[in-house]
Amino acid sequence: MSQHPKCPLTSANGAPVAEDQNSITAGERGPLTFDNWRVFEKLAHFNRERIPERVVHARGTGAYGTFTLSRDMGEYTIASFLQGKGKPTELFARFSTVGGGQDSSDYARDPRGFALKFYTEKGNFDMVGNNTPVFFLRDPIKFPDFVHSQKKNPATNLPDPARMFEFWANSPQSLHQMTILMSDRGIPASYRHMHGFSSHTLSFWNARGERHWMKWHFKTNQGIRTLRNEEAVQMPPFGAQQDLIDAIARKDYPSWTVKVQIMTEPEARNYAINPFDLTKVWPHADFPLIEIGQLELNRNVANYFAETEQATFSPGNFVPGINASPDKMLQARMLAYPDAHRYRVGVNASQLPVNSPRCPFHHYQRDGTMAGMPPAFGSDNNQGSGVNFYPNDRTTDGAPAPVPEVAEPPMPILGKAWIKAYDTQQGDNFTQAGTLYRLMSDNQKNQLAGNIADGLIHATASVQQRMLAQFGEADPDYAARVQQAMTDIA
Ligand code: HEM
Structure with missing residues (x-):
């Protein structure tokens, strides 16, 4: 007789289970009887264990960490996590390859995703960047075609470099990023040994209502390390994931020096390069890097699926003091990512602990699949009995109301703004x-x-x-x- 266990096995409804090795059958040889509800529950749940993998950046590794501000940024932005030298902010990071599926290799010649979710006291700010300062495209309408050309051949399901180059031959705007990809920097030796970039231009605005354009840079303190093709093929497919988990487990916390580039609005109007063209860098000689803090990763996830796989980063998750720029790639991404999250994780993905704000949050959105999961932080169960419409007569009693002082300063459209498909294919690509x-x-x-x-x-x-x-x-x-x-x- 086995002893009464310390932790009773239960079915999903919490009821203790007497037997978990043998199904109930009519006679020793079967058949199963229809009251095998525990077997049916196990099999049915198993059938639904998978969610769609990310259409790009499917393969990734996540960890928690801290951003510590070393320079007060109040002169540029009201963002709460950028006020007060020494201020720490918790964050979640996910690094990824781009083109391969979940079971591809960590060592593909491929850009690496560098996504950060800052849990600030005024909401989550997501910095969804890459390990390269530019991208292959400057117009989002090209993105699905580009990705199709880089993924596997639809007939053979095999990698097919001929298709990649066929796309690039027809899209000279990719040359800058393609040159980085094919260079000695094209295969990072680990996620710890690479830089991160917002690549996009974003905006900061300060308490005086002044806007500056900015870009994020995360410089690895571990130094850049890369692999040649012949070294990469020798590596175990999960090597980069293992490397990050092991480093954090042995308290060898990887860190990055956080820097920004800043451009004033008049500079942006007069600069020779379009500052919102994602295929271009801002030369450091013209816009020097300003150091503002340190990012350290110091806690592994407890459950890969719950945290890393269900993490949802959106380039549209801004907080007061930081917002978008006119970059058309960025606008498209602000639509694409939350759309992907609704499909991949569900309309209430933001209620999951990894995605939920750490600050209180109150809004008038309700219901939908899985609404009312016990949230880790912030609001209560589907916002409980709180009023679910606005405007209402209850804001003086604590119903949520807009906060006009966090309004972004207005942005003028300069020059003609005729609506049409502007041809940017022949911009300066070289x-x-x-x-x-x-x-x-x-x-x-x-x-x-x-x-x-x-x-x-x-x-x-x-x-x-x-x-x-x-x-x-x-x-x-x-x-x-x-x-x-x-x-x-x-
Ligand atoms: C029009 C251009 C782009 C489109 C439409 C696009 C679309 C997407 C989509 C649909 C996902 C999957 C999201 C999910 O399922 O959670 C994704 C992931 C990602 N993309 Fe993009 N992308 C674009 C450009 C870029 C650029 C320029 C960067 C970097 C500067 C980037 C970095 C990432 C990263 C890091 C992830 C993974 C985020 C994570 O770890 O969950 N993408 N992208």
Whole structure:
């Protein structure tokens, strides 16, 4: 006879279970009887264990940490977590690869997602960036096609570099980011050894109602470490996840120095580069990095699915003092992510502990799938008996009401704003790619050319010619090296 256990096994309704190894049958050989409700519950729940994986950035690793402000930012923003030197703010981070599914390798040549959720006392601010300061596109209408071209071949379900280059040959705006991806920086050795960037321009505004444009930079304190292709294929597929979990478990907490770039509104109007073009950096010589704090990751998740998989980051999760910029990619992302969350996790995803604000929150949204889960912090069960419409006569009794003092200063539209599809395909696609190329050492240039040649060799002659023309526009030596590397492989 087994002893009475310390923790009784129960079914989902909490009732103690007497037997969990043998189903109830009519006779030893069966069949099952229809009153096997515990078996049915187990099987039915098992069938529903999966939720859709993220359509991009499916494979990721999460951890909690702290952001500590080292410089008061009141001159630029009213954001509460950026006031008062030394102020700590709890956060959740998720790092990811982009193109692969959940069971792909951590070591793909691929950008890495760098997503942060700051649990500020005025709501959650999500910084949903990458490990690169720019992106492949400047217009969101191209995003689904771009991702299709980078993922697996729809017929064979195999990686297909020819399709990647076919897209890039037809989208020269990708050249800058593609050059970073194919460079020696293209495969981070771990999530701890890479930088993070908002890439987008966001806005800060201060108590005087002045707006500044800004970009986030997170500089790894572990130093940059990368892998070559031949090293990456030797790595265990879950190596980056293991590395982060192990480092935190042994209290070797990874950290990043947090910096911002700031641009005034007049500077933005007159600057030679469109400051809202996601394919461009703001040169540091013109807009120096300003150090504002430290980010440290110091707590592993207790449950991967509940926390990391169900984490929902949105580029539209802003707090007073930080908001969007005119970047059209950013506007599209503000629609796409919450839409993905409603599909992937559910309309009440923000009630889950990992996503819920840590500050009290009150609004008039109600019901929907899984509304009323006991929230970890903040509001009560589906906001309890509180009034569920606004305007009402009860704000003096504590019903939620807007707070006009957190209004963003108005933003003028400068110049003509005719509504049409503006053609940005032929913007300056090559200058910054060329500048980056010329910053590389001879060895780095050769690695870049070799990595490109490895994939480009599989593309059609027409795609190869158009890609070589793009490299030549950036720098004639860039084209010559890729041509030579292809000849060496052939
Ligand atoms: C129009 C452009 C883009 C679209 C439509 C788009 C769309 C998406 C979608 C639908 C997801 C999955 C969200 C989820 O299921 O939770 C996602 C994830 C992600 N995207 Fe984008 N994306 C775009 C551009 C970018 C850019 C420019 C960056 C970085 C600067 C970026 C960084 C990320 C990151 C880090 C994640 C994973 C977030 C997490 O860890 O949960 N994306 N994207």
